[in-house]
Amino acid sequence: MAIFNLKKREIECKVVYYGPGRCGKTTNLEYVFKSYKKQVTGEMVSINTEGDRTLFFDFLPIGLGKIKGCDIRVQLYTVPGQVKYSSTRKLVLRGVDGIVFVADSLEVRREKNMISLKDLQSNLKEYGKSIFKVPLIMQYNKRDLADEGIPLMSIEQMERDLNRQLKVPSFPGSAMKGTGVGVTLKACLMETLKSLQREFKWAK
Amino acid sequence: MDISLQIKSLLNEAELYRAQGLFPEAKDKYHAASAMIHKIDKLKNKDSLLKAISGKIQSLEKKTEKVETGPTSPELSEKGQNLIKSLFGENDLQKAVALAKFGQFERAITELEALLKDDVYRVDAGKNIIRCKMAIASVDDAIDQYHQWLSGDLFTGHQLESIRAYLQPIIDRKGIDKSLPVPVGERDEINAADSGGIEFSMPEPEEEILDITSIGITFTSGTFKGKMVEFDVNFQSGGMLSLIISKNDKTLIDELKNGDSLDDIQFYSPIAMFKGTAVVANKTQINSGPKQGDFCLDLKIKST
Numbered sequence: 001m002a003i004f005n006l007k008k009r010e011i012e013c014k015v016v017y018y019g020p021g022r023c024g025k026t027t028n029l030e031y032v033f034k035s036y037k038k039q040v041t042g043e044m045v046s047i048n049t050e051g052d053r054t055l056f057f058d059f060l061p062i063g064l065g066k067i068k069g070c071d072i073r074v075q076l077y078t079v080p081g082q083v084k085y086s087s088t089r090k091l092v093l094r095g096v097d098g099i100v101f102v103a104d105s106l107e108v109r110r111e112k113n114m115i116s117l118k119d120l121q122s123n124l125k126e127y128g129k130s131i132f133k134v135p136l137i138m139q140y141n142k143r144d145l146a147d148e149g150i151p152l153m154s155i156e157q158m159e160r161d162l163n164r165q166l167k168v169p170s171f172p173g174s175a176m177k178g179t180g181v182g183v184t185l186k187a188c189l190m191e192t193l194k195s196l197q198r199e200f201k202w203a204k
Numbered sequence: 205m206d207i208s209l210q211i212k213s214l215l216n217e218a219e220l221y222r223a224q225g226l227f228p229e230a231k232d233k234y235h236a237a238s239a240m241i242h243k244i245d246k247l248k249n250k251d252s253l254l255k256a257i258s259g260k261i262q263s264l265e266k267k268t269e270k271v272e273t274g275p276t277s278p279e280l281s282e283k284g285q286n287l288i289k290s291l292f293g294e295n296d297l298q299k300a301v302a303l304a305k306f307g308q309f310e311r312a313i314t315e316l317e318a319l320l321k322d323d324v325y326r327v328d329a330g331k332n333i334i335r336c337k338m339a340i341a342s343v344d345d346a347i348d349q350y351h352q353w354l355s356g357d358l359f360t361g362h363q364l365e366s367i368r369a370y371l372q373p374i375i376d377r378k379g380i381d382k383s384l385p386v387p388v389g390e391r392d393e394i395n396a397a398d399s400g401g402i403e404f405s406m407p408e409p410e411e412e413i414l415d416i417t418s419i420g421i422t423f424t425s426g427t428f429k430g431k432m433v434e435f436d437v438n439f440q441s442g443g444m445l446s447l448i449i450s451k452n453d454k455t456l457i458d459e460l461k462n463g464d465s466l467d468d469i470q471f472y473s474p475i476a477m478f479k480g481t482a483v484v485a486n487k488t489q490i491n492s493g494p495k496q497g498d499f500c501l502d503l504k505i506k507s508t
Contacts, residue, residue, distance in 0.1 A: 056306060059291065084276060094292075106229075
């Protein structure tokens with residue numbers, strides 16, 4: 001849940017990168033940290049990883065400056081993707097204001113994407129939120145692997161699998177190369193701020 | 205596609221999945237490549253190729269095992285734990301609980317123990333210490349902790365009863381045949397009397413009442429007229445009995461109002477059964493904790 005400090009005209013909100021294990025959530029955040037120095041307001045913290053798997057979460061604070069007279073601060077988080085870290089995912093999701101769902105374009109990960117999206121829906125439901133109402137953006141990651149001759153799902157297929165009912169904005173991406181990372185985050189922040197505007201009417 | 209190209213493609217895929225950390229997917233591709241190689245009779249270096257693939261599969265199996273059997277919540281550095289506290293908790297209790305939720309039980313216990321000194325947090329801190337002990341040690345450790353508190357003077361009887369009411373159902377659910385002793389009396393009152401402060405006229409000592417384990421109330425009016433419903437007694441202080449009644453029995457509890465006289469009660473104690481009367485002294489709905497939504501009914505025994 002965003003914190004709105006009326007006196008200081010400050011909003012602090014929370015965006016979570018969700019998705020199956022190894023889909024590229026941490027890579028997205030690392031790219032944001034490297035490439036948006038002006039917006040980054042603190043260190044990126046990756047809390048303990050096994051090999052390079054996220055066991056707890058990654059955290060990156062950014063600031064968007066003043067928008068309509070309000071100072072906007074955003075906390076970016078990733079969740080651990082592996083199925084066994086279900087309780088940690090739920091903890092990190094608490095109070096979320098906007099979500100980037102990072103889907104893996106590899107054909108062999110088709111089912112994992114769907115399981116993870118279902119898991120997101122169920123965790124949101126436990127916090128009394130609907131996946132249809134929460135600001136949500138899809139990123140179809142690892143598009144660059146097509147060049148390596150690896151079977152990828154088509155964007156159309158991924159839309160059918162994951163976005164047929166949700167109909168949320170979606171972007172192809174390659175977090176390793178930085179493609180689509182900025183546009184995904186920007187879209188998520190816009191949706192999130194629109195939603196917070198409806199709630200707090202802060203831009204009046 | 206030429207079979208050698210197919211094999212090459214499978215190995216290429218397997219290698220990429222391995223590099224991506226997708227171990228099961230990589231293993232599947234190595235197995236598929238291996239099966240294909242087996243079918244070719246006149247392949248140069250067939251044995252060495254199969255051996256190399258087998259080595260890759262073994263290596264993947266080791267990595268998979270390491271990932272799957274690794275601790276879900278390893279102990280973090282102090283810096284990591286401090287970050288969890290600052291990001292996931294607003295007050296001291298929430299910060300300590302956040303540590304426990306992220307599996308940082310040792311540090312959580314240290315912080316919760318410090319909160320036991322604070323009257324506002326004492327009961328919740330106690331319950332969370334119990335929870336941590338069960339997570340890192342065993343139910344027996346949690347029971348020992350309860351006994352330790354019972355023999356000390358940190359908690360009032362009422363506070364300790366709240367912890368007992370939290371722990372006992374957990375013990376029961378685990379099928380452990382242990383009954384936690386109910387704290388006797390409210391230590392606050394004893395302390396106040398001993399402190400040399402204001403003195404009130406003491407009520408006449410009450411007639412000694414046996415420990416009552418359960419009661420049967422026969423309703424004399426309303427929807428349940430003529431029916432006897434049995435309840436376990438969760439707490440007893442002299443002639444005052446506290447019962448926890450499930451929210452599922454709301455229709456029943458709605459029949460009972462503060463001040464109602466219950467003229468037909470069967471009392472059950474370990475050594476005797478007897479009839480008597482009581483008055484509904486208080487009826488409240490529990491707002492938090494594992495019994496949230498259930499009702500606490502206090503009955504004052506009038507006569508036995």
